[in-house]
Amino acid sequence: MTRIAITRPVSRSIVDCELTHLAREPIDYAAAVEQHAAYEAVLGGSVGEIVRAPAAHDLPDAVFVEDMAVVLDEVAVMTRPGAVSRRRELDGVEQVLGRYRDVVRIEAPGTLDGGDVLRIGRQLFVGQSSRTNDAAIDQLRALLSTHGYDVKAVNVHGCLHLKSAVTAVGVDSLLGNSAWIDRDAFGQREWIEVDRSEPGAANALWVGESVIYPREHARTADRLRARLQPAGISLHLVDACELAKAEGGVTCCSLVLTT
Ligand code: CIR
Numbered sequence: 001m002t003r004i005a006i007t008r009p010v011s012r013s014i015v016d017c018e019l020t021h022l023a024r025e026p027i028d029y030a031a032a033v034e035q036h037a038a039y040e041a042v043l044g045g046s047v048g049e050i051v052r053a054p055a056a057h058d059l060p061d062a063v064f065v066e067d068m069a070v071v072l073d074e075v076a077v078m079t080r081p082g083a084v085s086r087r088r089e090l091d092g093v094e095q096v097l098g099r100y101r102d103v104v105r106i107e108a109p110g111t112l113d114g115g116d117v118l119r120i121g122r123q124l125f126v127g128q129s130s131r132t133n134d135a136a137i138d139q140l141r142a143l144l145s146t147h148g149y150d151v152k153a154v155n156v157h158g159c160l161h162l163k164s165a166v167t168a169v170g171v172d173s174l175l176g177n178s179a180w181i182d183r184d185a186f187g188q189r190e191w192i193e194v195d196r197s198e199p200g201a202a203n204a205l206w207v208g209e210s211v212i213y214p215r216e217h218a219r220t221a222d223r224l225r226a227r228l229q230p231a232g233i234s235l236h237l238v239d240a241c242e243l244a245k246a247e248g249g250v251t252c253c254s255l256v257l258t259t
Pocket of ligand 1: 017018019020061064066083086114115116160161164246247249251252
């Protein structure tokens with residue numbers, strides 16, 4: 001089994017990104033590119049290969065490839081992003097993904113962002129957010145039931161996506177901010193709560209034996225390290241502050257799949 005990660009370059013128009021919960025701040029394009037390259041380098045250490053989708057400098061949010069697809073072993077579901085400005089990002093990602101998976105699609109009136117989908121084994125938790133609606137969740141359930149996936153809707157409040165509020169950091173371990181999501185929806189799994197001073201700290205990217213995590217959430221990072229080390233998982237810190245101004249986290253910048 002080889003893992004690859006699909007990424008996409010930071011667009012020169014990133015300053016015009018969609019924003020929902022954050023006020024617009026200047027984004028340093030050069031710094032964002034540098035941080036993204038460092039992220040790719042760390043991620044490249046955990047997967048066999050980084051495969052880049054073509055740059056799309058006229059599409060401000062193109063770097064956030066996660067939102068374009070839900071990739072499973074059996075199939076890739078191209079989403080229909082909730083922000084209209086992001087729908088033109090689909091083609092470039094599908095071009096690459098189509099090399100590795102059969103592709104199916106979410107259709108209107110469904111809207112779905114990949115950032116709202118958390119897979120834990122055969123279960124998909126899908127955030128009901130400002131980007132993802134029930135029509136899309138029903139479509140996803142219908143598309144994936146033949147492959148044996150259970151799709152469960154979870155209400156998200158106070159943040160952009162489900163994975164702003166909770167991500168997996170191990171087989172049965174979650175990192176979450178319970179102010180933004182009902183942790184009981186995830187059953188008896190281990191729950192690591194973010195530090196109260198770092199509400200945006202729940203987005204971590206777990207790949208194999210590594211968790212890639214933003215350096216700026218230092219308190220939660222300490223907490224996470226203490227929990228991960230005994231499980232043999234290492235924490236790799238990356239600078240992610242420029243793309244955080246565009247409301248993106250570490251999961252958002254890649255689609256990880258096995259080939
Ligand atoms: C957006 O609002 O769509 C982008 N500015 C940020 C998307 C971040 N994606 C993600 O969390 N999966």
